[in-house]
Amino acid sequence: MRKPSALPALLLSALIGLLALLAALSLLSAPLARAADNGNWSVYPASSGASARPYFYLAAAPGATLRDQVTVTNKTAAPLNLRLYGADAYNTERDGGFAVRAEQEKQSGVGAWVRPERGAITVPARSSLTVPFTLAVPEDAEPGDHVGALVALDDRIAPGPAAGGKVAVGLRQAVGARVYLRVGGPTVPALAVENVRLSQHRPLVPGAGESRTDITYTLHNRGNVTLSPKVALRATGLFGRTLLSRDPAAVPAELLPGQRVTLTEIWRGSPQLDWGHVTLTASAKDAKGSAGASFLALPWPALAALVAAALAFAAHRGWRRRGRGVVVARGRLASLTSAATRPG
Numbered sequence: 001m002r003k004p005s006a007l008p009a010l011l012l013s014a015l016i017g018l019l020a021l022l023a024a025l026s027l028l029s030a031p032l033a034r035a036a037d038n039g040n041w042s043v044y045p046a047s048s049g050a051s052a053r054p055y056f057y058l059a060a061a062p063g064a065t066l067r068d069q070v071t072v073t074n075k076t077a078a079p080l081n082l083r084l085y086g087a088d089a090y091n092t093e094r095d096g097g098f099a100v101r102a103e104q105e106k107q108s109g110v111g112a113w114v115r116p117e118r119g120a121i122t123v124p125a126r127s128s129l130t131v132p133f134t135l136a137v138p139e140d141a142e143p144g145d146h147v148g149a150l151v152a153l154d155d156r157i158a159p160g161p162a163a164g165g166k167v168a169v170g171l172r173q174a175v176g177a178r179v180y181l182r183v184g185g186p187t188v189p190a191l192a193v194e195n196v197r198l199s200q201h202r203p204l205v206p207g208a209g210e211s212r213t214d215i216t217y218t219l220h221n222r223g224n225v226t227l228s229p230k231v232a233l234r235a236t237g238l239f240g241r242t243l244l245s246r247d248p249a250a251v252p253a254e255l256l257p258g259q260r261v262t263l264t265e266i267w268r269g270s271p272q273l274d275w276g277h278v279t280l281t282a283s284a285k286d287a288k289g290s291a292g293a294s295f296l297a298l299p300w301p302a303l304a305a306l307v308a309a310a311l312a313f314a315a316h317r318g319w320r321r322r323g324r325g326v327v328v329a330r331g332r333l334a335s336l337t338s339a340a341t342r343p344g
Contacts, residue, residue: 036149
C-alpha cells in the first residue's frame with residue numbers, strides 16, 4: 001500500500017505560514033511623493049489624484065469622528081476582488097522600514113479606529129472605485145501621532161517561485177495608503193540611543209589583514225510624535241585622537257512613536273592596538289540622545305604568543321638556575337667531606 005504523499009501537507013503549511021507575507025511588505029514602500037502602488041493596483045486618498053495627496057494627513061481631538069474616502073485603481077485587464085481594512089503601522093526589526101500589521105493581527109491604533117463602508121470590493125478592469133470610511137478616535141486616545149494604513153488586500157494566493165524540487169510557497173499581495181493621524185494634546189519628542197555593543201574582529205597576525213568592529217545600537221523613540229532621526233558616529237583613541245567620524249547610512253527615515261530599532265554599523269579598518277571610546281548621538285526635531293561604549297584593541301593572538309614565550313623563557317632560566325644550584329651544592333658537599341676526612 002502506497003504511503004500518502006507529504007506534498008499537500010507541506011504546501012498547506014507553507015501557504016499558511018506566508019499567508020500575510022506581502023500584507024506587510026509590498027504595501028507601503030513607495031516614497032512619500034507617490035501613491036502606494038504595486039503595478040497592478042494603487043490606493044490613495046480620493047479626489048486628489050495619485051500624486052496630489054498620496055497619503056492621509058489627518059488631525060482630530062479625542063472622541064472625534066473623521067470621514068474621508070479612499071480610491072482603489074485597478075490597472076489590470078481583469079476585475080480585482082479585494083479586501084479593504086485598517087492596519088496599525090510599525091518599524092521592522094531588520095532595518096527600521098515602514099510596515100503594517102496583517103488583517104488577523106491585533107490592532108490598537110489607527111487599525112482599530114478605521115472602518116471602511118465596504119470591507120470587500122470588486123474593482124472593474126482598468127477602473128477606479130472610491131469607498132467612504134470613518135475614523136473614530138476614542139475618548140481616551142493618547143495625544144500625538146498615530147500611524148497606520150488603509151490596506152487593499154488580494155485574497156487570492158499567487159504561486160511563489162520554486163527551485164531545486166522544493167515546494168512553491170504562496171503569497172498574498174496587498175497595497176495600502178498610509179494614514180498619519182495627529183491627536184490633539186501635548187506633543188513630546190524624545191529620542192534615545194540604547195544598548196551600544198562592540199564586536200571586534202582582527203587578524204591573527206597584526207598587519208596581516210584588515211580589522212573590523214561591528215557597532216550595534218538601538219534607536220528608541222520614547223516620545224509621542226514621529227521622528228526622522230539623524231545619527232552621528234564618533235570614535236576616539238588614546239589622548240582623544242579622532243579615529244572615526246561619520247553619519248551611519250542605515251537609519252530609518254521615520255521612527256514611529258514608541259518604536260525601537262536595532263541597527264549595526266560596520267567600522268572597517270578599526271585599530272588593532274588602541275584604547276578608546278565609541279559614541280553615537282541621535283537627533284531629530286527637539287529630541288536628542290547619546291550613548292557609547294569603550295573598547296580595548298589588542299592583538300590577542302600575538303600577545304598570547306608573546307606571553308607564552310616570556311613564560312617559557314622564565315621557566316627555562318629558572319630551571320638553569322636550579323641546575324646550577326644543585327651543582328654548586330654538590331661541590332660544596334664534596335669539599336666539606338674531603339676536609340672532614342683529611343688527617344689532622
